[in-house]
Amino acid sequence: MKIICIGRNYSEHIRELNNETPEEPVIFIKPDTALLRNNNPFYIPDFSKDVHHEVEIVVKINKPGRAIPVPFAKDYYTHISLGIDFTARDLQSQLKAKGLPWEKAKGFDHSAAIGEFFPITDFSSTLHQLPFSLHKNNVLVQSGNTHQMIHSVDEIIAYVSNFFSLRIGDYIFTGTPAGVGPVNHGDILQGNIEDKEILNFRILG
Ligand code: ZN
Numbered sequence: 001m002k003i004i005c006i007g008r009n010y011s012e013h014i015r016e017l018n019n020e021t022p023e024e025p026v027i028f029i030k031p032d033t034a035l036l037r038n039n040n041p042f043y044i045p046d047f048s049k050d051v052h053h054e055v056e057i058v059v060k061i062n063k064p065g066r067a068i069p070v071p072f073a074k075d076y077y078t079h080i081s082l083g084i085d086f087t088a089r090d091l092q093s094q095l096k097a098k099g100l101p102w103e104k105a106k107g108f109d110h111s112a113a114i115g116e117f118f119p120i121t122d123f124s125s126t127l128h129q130l131p132f133s134l135h136k137n138n139v140l141v142q143s144g145n146t147h148q149m150i151h152s153v154d155e156i157i158a159y160v161s162n163f164f165s166l167r168i169g170d171y172i173f174t175g176t177p178a179g180v181g182p183v184n185h186g187d188i189l190q191g192n193i194e195d196k197e198i199l200n201f202r203i204l205g
Contacts, residue, residue, distance in 0.1 A: 001032050002171075003032070003034060003035070003112050003171045004027060004028075004164065004171070005028050005029065005030060005085055005112075005172075006025050006151065006172070006173060006174055007028060008175065009149050009150050009175025010148050010176060010178065012148075012177060013175070015178070016178050016179075017180075021150070025159050028103070034111045034112040035110070035112055035114065036112060036114070039200055039201040041203065042189075044185065045205075047104075047108075048090055048105075049090055050088070050182055051088050052086070052087045053134060053141070053142070053180060053183050054084065054087055055133070055134035055142045055176060055191055055199075056083050056085055056173045056174055056176050057083075057132060057174045058083040058114050058172065058173055059079075059153055059172045060079045060080070060117050061076055062078055063076045064166060064167050065166050067162055068157055070154050070155055073154035073155075073157035074154055076157055077153075077157070078120060079120070080118065080120055080193070081114055081115045081116060081193075081198055082132060082192070082193055082199050083112060084112075084113040085176060086108075086110070086111040086183075087180075088105040089105070092105035113199065115191065118193075122196075127146060128152065129147045130194070131144070131145045132146075132191070132192060134189060135191075135192075136181070142177055142178070144177025145177075146174075148177060149174065153172075156174060183203045184203065184205075187203040188200070188201070188202055189202075
């Protein structure tokens with residue numbers, strides 16, 4: 001199992017970090033040791049003073065494939081969830097400034113929190129117009145809608161599968177909307193797709 005993540009897929013988030021808008025999807029991978037499931041608490045690692053939450057729609061791959069054409073991408077998933085792409089922003093900024101890979105800042109242990117998966121048909125909106133949100137300590141910090149994505153889920157699957165063969169059980173984080181920010185000891189993160197609660201867990205450290 002691998003965790004494939006898409007960066008810079010929502011314009012307002014690109015602006016808040018002063019990044020350039022990429023023409024092609026920005027891809028990175030987290031190892032399986034990054035998984036955090038079952039609303040277990042997230043422990044802030046010692047090597048960062050500025051770990052950020054990035055709430056994202058997560059798609060689970062249910063059929064193996066490579067070089068998948070966009071019109072067929074929808075045959076490769078049925079279930080989605082919500083995840084947090086935890087990012088050590090201070091470390092990432094240092095690595096980016098040196099032109100080095102982000103892995104340490106993005107792929108560390110438990111940096112990929114993922115909630116329970118639900119069939120897309122459980123939601124009243126389609127995957128192309130799906131609202132989702134993140135509350136921190138009962139305050140709304142991120143809200144997005146998949147229609148704001150620069151690259152759609154199907155375009156992402158097609159693109160990614162040109163480089164990495166997809167296997168059953170792989171996860172794809174599809175990018176975060178604006179409003180990323182730090183987490184601190186004692187915070188509660190609560191994430192929704194539409195009005196369904198998908199994530200609810202504590203930050204410790
Ligand atoms: Zn992200």
